[in-house]
Amino acid sequence: MLKHGILGLLNYADMNGYEILETFRHSLNHFWNAQKSQVYRELNSLEDSGYITGTWIEQEGKPDKKMYSITDDGRKELLDWLSEELKETARIPLLMKTFFLGERTVEENIEFFNRLKESYKVRYEGFVAADTSSKEYGDELQDGYRSMFWGFTISYGRRRARMIMEWCDECIAALRNGGSR
Amino acid sequence: MLKHGILGLLNYADMNGYEILETFRHSLNHFWNAQKSQVYRELNSLEDSGYITGTWIEQEGKPDKKMYSITDDGRKELLDWLSEELKETARIPLLMKTFFLGERTVEENIEFFNRLKESYKVRYEGFVAADTSSKEYGDELQDGYRSMFWGFTISYGRRRARMIMEWCDECIAALRNGGSR
DNA sequence: TTAATCATGTAACACGTTACATGATTGC
DNA sequence: GCAATCATGTAACGTGTTACATGATTAA
Numbered sequence A, B: 001m002l003k004h005g006i007l008g009l010l011n012y013a014d015m016n017g018y019e020i021l022e023t024f025r026h027s028l029n030h031f032w033n034a035q036k037s038q039v040y041r042e043l044n045s046l047e048d049s050g051y052i053t054g055t056w057i058e059q060e061g062k063p064d065k066k067m068y069s070i071t072d073d074g075r076k077e078l079l080d081w082l083s084e085e086l087k088e089t090a091r092i093p094l095l096m097k098t099f100f101l102g103e104r105t106v107e108e109n110i111e112f113f114n115r116l117k118e119s120y121k122v123r124y125e126g127f128v129a130a131d132t133s134s135k136e137y138g139d140e141l142q143d144g145y146r147s148m149f150w151g152f153t154i155s156y157g158r159r160r161a162r163m164i165m166e167w168c169d170e171c172i173a174a175l176r177n178g179g180s181r
Numbered sequence C: 001t002t003a004a005t006c007a008t009g010t011a012a013c014a015c016g017t018t019a020c021a022t023g024a025t026t027g028c
Numbered sequence D: 001g002c003a004a005t006c007a008t009g010t011a012a013c014g015t016g017t018t019a020c021a022t023g024a025t026t027a028a
Helices: A002-012 A017-028 A036-049 A072-083 A093-099 A106-132 A134-141 A144-177 B002-012 B017-028 B036-049 B072-083 B093-099 B106-132 B134-141 B144-177
Strands: A052-057 A065-070 B052-057 B065-070
Touching: A002 A017, A002 A036, A002 A052, A002 A065, A002 A072, A002 B093, A017 A036, A017 A065, A017 B093, A036 A052, A036 A065, A065 A072, A093 B002, A093 B017, A093 B144, A106 A144, A144 B093, A144 B144, B002 B017, B002 B036, B002 B052, B002 B065, B002 B072, B017 B036, B017 B065, B036 B052, B036 B065, B065 B072, B106 B144
Parallel strands: none
Antiparallel strands: A052 A065, B052 B065
16 A cells, blocks of 8 residues: 555655655645655565666765656556555544443543544644645646645545534534433 | 454453454444454453453354453553543545546546445445444443444444545546546 | 754564464254 | 354464664754
């Protein structure tokens, strides 16, 4: 998965590990959190597979860096992944916790959903801001079609945040209402 | 995470590995997919930590089974986890793919979102059915308060499915509309 | 002088997936 | 006779997390 994310980015432009991490941080972070150690490991394994090639570049006043390019095999792998059936593995920590909240009091649980709602409200507002900088990102990519999909991921984030806020309201109302214990 | 899910179930009732897997399959499966191998491994590690205790039970006409009970330490660990700050790690495979769909044609991508919508429609309808059997589950637990949270997870699933269907509509409309390439 | 930026990683552990492996009983 | 149910796992690999480790340059 991360593997294909890296291939996708290198398909846009040559980058070193540091730049890949930066790109994750400012564009993909809301749906994928990449760890430094994992990115460097993945780059090695992609190079071993022949999907990318790396070249060391010397710099003045800065550490040397290793620039990576995607190969034809890598591009093929990327397209194969895109046309493959999407496999979604159910794994929602929030619901795992919710499922077992019956061990706590009504008050504690109302507090839980209040905090949760607050944290998604902050996120929601962040997404509204991100929407404006979408144009900025579009310029970066020099490609309206490509940047459209970036916009889709932001829209998903906004919808998801709104959905969770509404769900929190529902849970709080039910707790206030059916409050046994 | 799975660790705490198992502790949570054993807090409801003593179970063997097989029963834990069954419970995951019929109640938690929509938000957590537990692997057989992982559950057995986790049970061993929980026993090593002293959070659960296992006893072999001989059976006639059936294989022996190992019944697990939660210990006081285990119950403490469960409550600690519940009161701990929720950590959500962003990792949404659907969006990873969406982000890079710019390598494919408009037609292929419309098809992608159509299929996705269809699959969530099926899920959505499944959740509506699950809601009816909520009472069944409530009876099983003998506890209206506990079963309330099971209901919350179902409601989340329903809302999530609806949200994704609406998002698909938005993406399809945008593709039809701004269709370059 | 202190923190941020640029730039690379390793080591150890935790968690998740896939395939393999066994075997009795019960119902169709 | 065949599939499903009950019941246990192991082995190998893949992915993700946390902590450790280094070091030059630049701007406040």
